[in-house]
Amino acid sequence: MNALTFRLLEVFKQIVESGSITAASVALQLSQPTVSLQLKKLTEI
Numbered sequence: 001m002n003a004l005t006f007r008l009l010e011v012f013k014q015i016v017e018s019g020s021i022t023a024a025s026v027a028l029q030l031s032q033p034t035v036s037l038q039l040k041k042l043t044e045i
Contacts, residue, residue, distance in 0.1 A: 002041055002044055002045045003045075004042075004045055007038070008038055008041060008042045008045075010028075011024065011028065011030075011035055011038040011039065011042070012038075012039065012042055014027050014028055015035070015039065021035050021036055021039065
């Protein structure tokens with residue numbers, strides 16, 4: 001079971017504000033695959 005976490009919401013917010021996963025990954029100082037995985041987890045909740 002997946003749980004909604006503050007980190008998932010933070011990643012989603014940054015994707016929306018940045019307009020892309022790549023830009024969000026730069027802003028969050030995470031790799032693009034990590035941000036993509038977080039978004040995938042969020043869509044599975």
